[in-house]
Amino acid sequence: MRRPNRDFNIFNISMLDVMTGALGAVMIIMIVLLTQKIGEESMSCQDIKEELTATTEKLIESNNELKKTKEELQKKTAADKETADKVFNITGIIDATADKVKLTIDKISDLKKELFQSTPQADEDVMAFRIPKKIVMIIDLSGSMAPENNKYNEDRLSQVKAALKMFIAGMDREYYIDIVFFPAFEENINRKIFPDFKIKPEISAECKAYDMRDEAYDNQALTCYKYGYFEGNLKRVLSEEDKYEFYKKIACLKAYHDTPTKAALDFVLTDNRYKDAQGVILFSDGQPDSIRKKQSTKDELLEYIKEKNSSGKKIFTVGIGAEFRNQEDTLAVDFLKKLAARNNGFYIGF
Numbered sequence: 171m172r173r174p175n176r177d178f179n180i181f182n183i184s185m186l187d188v189m190t191g192a193l194g195a196v197m198i199i200m201i202v203l204l205t206q207k208i209g210e211e212s213m214s215c216q217d218i219k220e221e222l223t224a225t226t227e228k229l230i231e232s233n234n235e236l237k238k239t240k241e242e243l244q245k246k247t248a249a250d251k252e253t254a255d256k257v258f259n260i261t262g263i264i265d266a267t268a269d270k271v272k273l274t275i276d277k278i279s280d281l282k283k284e285l286f287q288s289t290p291q292a293d294e295d296v297m298a299f300r301i302p303k304k305i306v307m308i309i310d311l312s313g314s315m316a317p318e319n320n321k322y323n324e325d326r327l328s329q330v331k332a333a334l335k336m337f338i339a340g341m342d343r344e345y346y347i348d349i350v351f352f353p354a355f356e357e358n359i360n361r362k363i364f365p366d367f368k369i370k371p372e373i374s375a376e377c378k379a380y381d382m383r384d385e386a387y388d389n390q391a392l393t394c395y396k397y398g399y400f401e402g403n404l405k406r407v408l409s410e411e412d413k414y415e416f417y418k419k420i421a422c423l424k425a426y427h428d429t430p431t432k433a434a435l436d437f438v439l440t441d442n443r444y445k446d447a448q449g450v451i452l453f454s455d456g457q458p459d460s461i462r463k464k465q466s467t468k469d470e471l472l473e474y475i476k477e478k479n480s481s482g483k484k485i486f487t488v489g490i491g492a493e494f495r496n497q498e499d500t501l502a503v504d505f506l507k508k509l510a511a512r513n514n515g516f517y518i519g520f
Contacts, residue, residue, distance in 0.1 A: 311327070311353060311424065312455070314326070338416050347405060351399070352398070354397055359422055402443055435450070439475070445481065455494070468505050486518075
């Protein structure tokens with residue numbers, strides 16, 4: 171069936187960036203939610219295969235639509251240079267988005283292989299990991315999450331924000347959640363978006379006594395500036411208003427400073443506020459400070475976290491950026507993979 175002709179308006183490029191980041195986030199969370207669905211239901215191999223195949227077909231259709239949109243935009247390029255430049259920028263974003271769709275198709279293909287390689291009988295039920303309903307999501311706000319601070323010029327934090335919002339949007343009343351972020355400097359909060367945002371916990375008198383806050387931050391015996399949280403306990407998602415409060419706070423987060431992963435995980439795994447949490451999802455793009463600053467080795471940090479996780483919370487890790495997407499042989503990639511594997515979770519690189 172022939173598609174009707176469509177008129178294109180040349181709209182704000184920054185909005186297209188947001189849309190592209192959101193689509194990238196859709197791809198992250200699609201894998202998470204699909205895996206969760208497999209974990210919640212007893213599905214036969216054939217059921218899973220059909221589910222994955224249908225998802226792949228939809229993505230291929232979306233990819234083809236993107237290509238056609240690009241062609242139509244190029245046909246409508248006006249003679250004046252300003253409009254031509256805008257169209258050029260838009261088609262560039264379309265190309266980048268199409269590449270992300272292709273990567274997601276490949277990821278689904280890999281997931282199919284992983285599920286069926288260990289399944290000798292076609293009728294055998296396959297169970298995968300399941301995301302718990304009582305969950306703490308931990309967001310890396312280190313400087314490299316911003317496009318100007320990583321070599322790939324990727325707006326990693328925007329993708330994480332969109333993923334979190336989509337994840338929360340799909341939650342029902344059975345979910346209890348909180349969001350922890352690290353580090354927690356005033357520079358990590360965009361006051362233009364949320365003027366009344368309060369960083370919790372409040373800075374202690376001991377930390378305020380330091381003339382230079384970075385000296386307090388660097389003191390391993392102190393937790394000031396190393397992490398913050400939205401609620402400080404697991405909050406049940408009862409309404410759209412509850413979700414909107416999380417959306418507002420997520421929107422105002424900014425990338426700044428270092429990567430105190432150890433302190434954030436230590437807090438979530440040991441503090442009584444989260445004693446009922448069944449799982450943790452860590453979104454990060456780099457080495458923890460404790461490894462980079464040679465305060466501990468990777469294996470020592472992994473062992474430390476495993477020891478602190480005495481309640482057996484599942485830890486899921488999402489590596490953000492090309493380094494993780496391409497599964498490069500780096501310490502950061504290896505750390506997130508092993509962190510999940512040693513704590514009964516799974517790792518996604520995107």
